Amino acid sequence: MAIAAPDKGERLTALLQGHENAIAVEPLSVALLMLRGEKPLVAKEVSDVAWDIVVRASNKLGQEEQASALVK
Numbered sequence: 001m002a003i004a005a006p007d008k009g010e011r012l013t014a015l016l017q018g019h020e021n022a023i024a025v026e027p028l029s030v031a032l033l034m035l036r037g038e039k040p041l042v043a044k045e046v047s048d049v050a051w052d053i054v055v056r057a058s059n060k061l062g063q064e065e066q067a068s069a070l071v072k
Contacts, residue, residue, distance in 0.1 A: 010036075027053060 016022060016029045026042070030050035033040045035057075042050075 031057070 013029050013032045016025045016032075019025065022029070027046050027049035030040050030042055030046055031053035034050055034054050040047075
């Protein structure tokens with residue numbers, strides 16, 4: 001998750017969204033936005049997968065409550 005830190009997260013999100021296969025990594029892009037406190041308007045299915053990514057990443061870091069506070 002260090003690569004998604006605020007100083008790098010915006011660049012990473014831009015790279016993912018600009019990639020020719022951006023649709024395949026859309027949930028990851030949305031998860032990165034969620035971790036920065038944004039609430040992107042996307043399909044519920046994409047949002048659900050993005051939330052799963054946020055929770056799993058946060059669990060690995062022991063920060064599940066922090067993730068919940070950021071996204072909810």
